[in-house]
Amino acid sequence: MEGLMMQQPLLVASLLMHAERHHGTQEIVSRRVEGDIHRYRYRDLAQRARRMANALAGLGIGKGERVGTLAWNGYRHMELYFAVSGSGSVLHTLNPRLHVDQLAYIIEHAQDRVVFFDLTFLPLIESVAPRVKSPKVFVAMTDRAHMPQVHGLSVELMCYEDLIDLHDDVFDWPLLDENSASSLCYTSGTTGNPKGVLYSHRSTVLHTYGAALPDSLNCSARDVILPVVPMFHVNAWGLPYIACMVGAKLVFPGPALDGRSLYELIEAEQVTLSAGVPTVWQGLLTHADATGGTFSSMRHTVIGGAPCPTAMTAAFQQRHRVDVLHAWGMTELSPVGTVCSFKTAQLSLPMTDQYAVQAKQGRALFGVDMKIVDANGAELPWDGNVAGDLLVRGHWVTRQYFGNDDTSPLRDGWFPTGDVAKIDPDGFMQITDRSKDVIKSGGEWISSTDIENIAYLHPDVTAAVCIAARHPKWDERPLLLIVKKPDSELTGVELLDFIDGRIAKWWKPDAVIFVESVPLGATGKVLKHQLREQFGNHYLSA
Incomplete structure (x- = not known):
């Protein structure tokens, strides 16, 4: 016997319709590329999204066709989220931090019909346009007064606000198949060409439900959410959709992501929740420490994209009373897979033990399952000690890459993440390395992440990266690359003495190299392969 319940498809537009109907007066604040602050409400967002949907139809954009965006976090980008999907x-x-060759490849591979861009990225557009055949129209996301003077661009350049003004807001969102494609995001492509992950309406809405839950990102109508994580990278971890679902106030930072700009925006708009990668938060903490700033409204921050050092967690929680939610995910997971939210048992632990738990990437959201396996594919126990390859499956996990219809990355229905991890009996997962970054010394595995976390505990360290360097006797040994604070007189011997006793003796790096900076990829992750190329022969040449 079938259940007697209504059947309504899970569609991206339903999130906007809900926000307009039930949270229409809630505010959306954007720091614009033009330099000013823009304010409007969810009902304005919905009205302008319908206008833009009509504009897209006027441009001949059909169902299933791709519309590119090259934009910061702002209200116009938010309008396109709903108008397009x-x-x-x-x-x-599109990720503007990618190399121009990768951008051109992605635009051509996706066969984008039109590309919308913020004025900041005009030089990128001028470089990319001659290399691609697919987009015939580029739209500058600004008004007529700020339209740039462009010479030699072989494609049509249009004005975003002109498109809005030319169309009315009468538009009925179509009743789509919930399994139809809604958005497309390519992996950052640090090695090889980027791969496209094609999300569906169903997977996006389910991800929104899962990520908003109390033990996930814990969002509500009482929140003021600042997505520092970019909207051009896995949909800002779902926060624009979550805000519509729960009715939270949204604050968009635009292009200004330095510590001072973020701090001023957080305080001015009384932000309660923000999310971003560790490199951004390091800038915010440095600014707050230098100015004696405190956070009057922030209650928690979500840190993901790279392992969160314990020192950063302690700085937020001890000095600023801001709880840290350590999260993990990937483009192929829409992206949120786990969040480190405590169970009751962890609340009674000593503070040092709580920090040890928070260093883990956390527990799986409902809708995601995970396991760790050995080299033969046999499942490993959740004892918190044994590490293996991390596999996942779930409602918002990809099953194949866009344009690769003949091949699937899945292993017996599970997606191989490329991470090496261990899981404790309470279900807390901790990534010990990327499979390609694990250090194998004398036949034994060493976790570069554990070494980095310990180095970060030293007060003079601002960045720590541990890589595998080739060794004549042990095959590989850990090599520690450090960016130290300005004017610090820290020496390698002093840092190694600091590390001594905190990890197994044979894990201790044999050397420390101080560098001015470490290379970051398009999503803020450290490019370890570049550092291995530069320093991988250090022990052989010593």
């Missing part, structure tokens, strides 16, 4: 086309967020 809601009308049945596919929102393709």
